[in-house]
Each structure stands twice: as structure tokens, then as C-alpha cells.
Amino acid sequence: DHVANQIAAGEVVQRPASVVKELMENSIDAKATDIKLVIKDAGKTLIQVIDNGAGMSVTDARLCFERHATSKIRHAEDLFDLHTKGFRGEALASIAAIAHVELKTKQDQEELGTHIIIEGSKFVSQEVAVLPKGTSFLVKNLFFNIPARRNFLKSDSVEMRHIVDEFQRVALAHPTIYFTLIHNGSEVFNLPASNYRQRIVNILGGKTNEKLVPVTEETEIVKISGFIGKPEFAKKNRGEQFFFVNNRFIKSGYLHHAIMSAYEGLLKEGNQPSYFLYLEVPPHTIDINIHPTKTEIKFDDEQSLYAILRASVKHSLGQFNV
Ligand code: ADP
Ligand code: MG
Numbered sequence: 001d002h003v004a005n006q007i008a009a010g011e012v013v014q015r016p017a018s019v020v021k022e023l024m025e026n027s028i029d030a031k032a033t034d035i036k037l038v039i040k041d042a043g044k045t046l047i048q049v050i051d052n053g054a055g056m057s058v059t060d061a062r063l064c065f066e067r068h069a070t071s072k073i074r075h076a077e078d079l080f081d082l083h084t085k086g087f088r089g090e091a092l093a094s095i096a097a098i099a100h101v102e103l104k105t106k107q108d109q110e111e112l113g114t115h116i117i118i119e120g121s122k123f124v125s126q127e128v129a130v131l132p133k134g135t136s137f138l139v140k141n142l143f144f145n146i147p148a149r150r151n152f153l154k155s156d157s158v159e160m161r162h163i164v165d166e167f168q169r170v171a172l173a174h175p176t177i178y179f180t181l182i183h184n185g186s187e188v189f190n191l192p193a194s195n196y197r198q199r200i201v202n203i204l205g206g207k208t209n210e211k212l213v214p215v216t217e218e219t220e221i222v223k224i225s226g227f228i229g230k231p232e233f234a235k236k237n238r239g240e241q242f243f244f245v246n247n248r249f250i251k252s253g254y255l256h257h258a259i260m261s262a263y264e265g266l267l268k269e270g271n272q273p274s275y276f277l278y279l280e281v282p283p284h285t286i287d288i289n290i291h292p293t294k295t296e297i298k299f300d301d302e303q304s305l306y307a308i309l310r311a312s313v314k315h316s317l318g319q320f321n322v
Contacts, residue, residue, distance in 0.1 A: 012094040015153060016043025016142055017162035019099075022091035023137050024170045027051035030135060033193065034178045037167060041184070042159035044142065044150075052134040055107040061114040062126065064103075067093040095139060097121045098146055102138040106131040120145050164188070168203055169249035172242055172276060175199035200227060200276050204240065207233070213320045215277060217312035221304055222281050224312055228259070229274030230320065231266040240274035245281060248288070251295050258306045262313035277309070 013019055020037060027035045030053030040046035056064060068089040095101060096118045106113025113131030117124040143150035153159060160183065167189065171179045175196050181189040191202050201208045211233035217224040229240065241259075243250050263273050287298040299305055 012091055013098060013142070015162055016047055016159050017166045019043065019047050019095055019139050019142065020049070020163050021166045021170070022095065023047070023049035023139075024166070026091070026137075027053055027135065028170070028174060028177065030054045032134065032177065035180075037163075037179070037181045039160070039163060039181070039183045042156035043163055044153060044156070044159065045140065047139040047142070048136065050134070050136040052132070055110075055113070055133055055135050056105045057107060057110070058114050058128075061103060061105050061116055062123075064092050065096045065101075065116075065118055065121075092137075093121075098149070099142045099144065100140040102140075103135070104129065104131050104138075105135040106133055108133045169242065171203060172196075172199060173244050173247045173249055173278075196225070196276070196278070197227065211274065212276075213316050215312055215316045217308060217315075219308055221285070221301055222279055222308055224277060224279055224309065226277040227275070228277070228313055228316060231263060231271075231273060231317070234263075234267050234271035234273045236270060236272065238272045240276075241272065242276045244278045245286065245297060246283060247278070248297075249295065250297050252297075254302060254306060255309060258310040259313055262310045262317065266317065275313075279305075279309075281305075 012022065016039075020039075020043065024035060024037065027049055030051060032051035032053030034052045036048075036050040038046070038048040038050070066089075092101075097120060100119045101117070103116045103118075104113060112128050115125075115127045115129040115131070117126075143153070164181070167179070167181050171177075171189070171191055175194050175198070178193045179189065179191045180187065189203070191199065194202065197209075197212065197214075200212065211229045212227040213230055215224055215226050215228055226244075241256065243252055243255055259273065259275055259277075267273065281299070285300040
């Protein structure tokens with residue numbers, strides 16, 4: 001089973017940023033309103049996520065490291081109607097297989113919490129502990145037992161870039177949650193609970209506020225909200241392009257194309273517009289299962305989505321031009 005865990009771990013955990021994503025998504029599923037990410041050495045030494053969410057019972061704290069132990073899917077049909085980020089019950093088992101993990105968790109109604117240490121899928125200790133409400137996962141020495149993987153990690157600046165990307169995606173998708181990111185003892189982000197617009201501005205800073213144009217649209221198949229950048233603020237890189245579907249960051253070359261075609265004639269050659277677009281679709285009209293890291297999804301009616309998105313972006317661009 002250790003071998004199975006290690007193999008599966010390779011799919012879920014490619015780098016420190018994958019751990020960050022899984023842990024933060026779990027905190028969101030646990031309804032946390034305050035999520036703190038602490039990183040040392042770009043996650044190679046330490047990754048910690050502390051939340052004030054629902055916490056786990058003693059039994060669940062131990063069970064959460066078992067493969068396919070998910071509290072989120074009860075029936076096969078639930079897979080087609082997802083309302084949570086997690087659903088495979090794979091992440092924690094995978095992470096615990098290839099790192100040193102310390103879990104501290106307490107439910108609100110309980111007097112005492114649980115403190116578990118697990119290293120390479122082996123339980124080292126489990127104790128009762130005085131803890132605040134919520135959950136802390138501390139992940140040390142990632143890939144300690146897979147030297148090939150560990151050596152394959154990129155420089156700290158590259159790995160940290162990936163972590164910041166994941167952090168920003170999660171923070172942009174959940175503006176009402178308070179997020180902080182601390183790297184090697186310095187605060188990188190401090191994002192108080194806010195709204196979508198202010199969250200974007202808090203993350204990107206500078207002149208972000210003046211360049212944003214709102215987009216809103218509501219049809220039977222999709223509800224669109226969010227912001228696009230005025231064409232004159234477009235730049236050479238694609239660093240400010242975000243799609244969220246049901247508050248999950250996704251990548252879609254097809255939908256990106258819809259945006260680019262809406263900007264046709266408005267951009268200088270090679271320039272890229274900013275966009276922060278939030279699509280809401282009925283959960284049963286998408287399939288998130290096609291990709292292990294869940295960043296690509298399949299839409300039932302991709303073509304209509306394309307047309308609606310293109311039209312509403314065009315409309316917003318036109319409105320601010322007149
Ligand atoms: P999944 O998210 O797919 O269910 P995970 O391996 O990520 O699988 O987590 C396993 C289970 O552990 C979750 O279903 C949840 O019940 C519990 N869990 C994980 N993280 C937290 C957290 N931060 N707060 C409360 N419960 C958690
Ligand atoms: Mg999960």
C-alpha cells in the first residue's frame with residue numbers, strides 16, 4: 001500500500017505548489033474564513049496551512065490520511081454534482097506518503113483536539129492536545145523518500161513563483177476569506193476579507209483599479225461576472241488572465257480565444273489583456289474529472305459558452321469606449 005501511495009502521490013503532488021493548492025482547497029471546503037500559508041525555502045523545507053474551519057474529530061483526523069477517505073462524496077452520482085473542491089480523498093494520503101506531516105485539528109464543540117505525526121505513510125504519534133478551533137497541516141521535507149523527485153525541483157524562485165500563482169488563484173476565487181502568505185518569515189500577502197474587485201486590486205496593486213471594466217451577464221447556461229482590463233493597459237505577458245468556473249481556477253485555451261476575439265482590433269500586436277472572469281454554471285453541466293490536478297474541465301455546451309462570453313466581453317468593452 002505504501003508503494004501505491006507513492007505512485008499516486010506523483011500524480012497529485014508534482015511540486016510544493018501542488019501541496020499548497022490541496023491544503024488550501026481543503027481549508028475552503030472546511031468553511032474557513034481565515035487561512036494562513038507559511039512557507040520556508042519555497043516549500044522545500046516547510047509548507048504550513050492554518051485555518052479556522054470546521055476541524056476534524058479524533059477518528060476523522062486519523063482517517064483523513066487513508067486513500068479514498070473523503071467526507072465529501074457519499075454516492076457515485078455526487079461526482080456529477082460537485083459543490084466542494086476536493087472529492088477524490090487522495091491528496092492527504094499522497095502528501096503523507098512522501099513527506100513528514102504534522103496535523104493539529106479541533107472541532108468547535110470539542111474541548112480538546114488531536115495532534116498526529118505521520119512520516120512516509122507511517123503513523124509516528126497521536127496525542128490529545130489543547131488547540132484552537134480549526135486545522136493546521138505542516139508538511140516538511142517533501143519528497144524525502146523520492147530523491148529523484150527532490151532533485152528535480154527547480155530553484156527557490158521558480159518553485160516560489162508556482163506557490164504564489166496557486167495562492168493568488170485561490171485568493172482571487174474566494175475574496176470573502178482572509179488570506180495571508182508568509183515566506184521565510186516575511187509577509188508576502190495580507191488580504192483581508194473583501195469583494196472581488198478589491199481582492200484583485202489588493203493582489204495586483206498599482207493602477208489595477210482604474211484599468212478594470214466590469215462584466216456581467218446572466219443566461220440559462222451561464223452567469224458571468226468579473227472584470228476585464230481596458231485595452232490600453234494590455235501588456236506583453238499573460239500573467240493577469242484568470243478564469244474561474246464555480247469558484248475554481250481553470251485553464252481554457254478555447255475560452256481565452258473567445259476573449260481575444262472580443263478584443264479584436266483594440267490591442268497592439270502581441271499585447272495581452274487582463275481578465276478576471278467568474279463563470280457560474282450548473283455543476284452537472286461540467287466534468288472536472290478529466291485532469292488529476294483539476295485545472296481543466298469539460299463543458300457540456302462549450303460553443304454556447306464561447307459565444308456568450310465573447311458577446312458580453314465585447315459589450316463591456318463597447319460600453320466603456322463610448
Ligand atoms: P478530499 O478533499 O478529496 O476529500 P483530501 O485527502 O484532500 O481529500 O482530504 C481528506 C479528508 O480530510 C477531507 O474529505 C476532509 O474530511 C478532511 N480534511 C482535510 N483537510 C481538512 C481541513 N483543513 N479541515 C477539516 N477537514 C479536513
Ligand atoms: Mg482535498
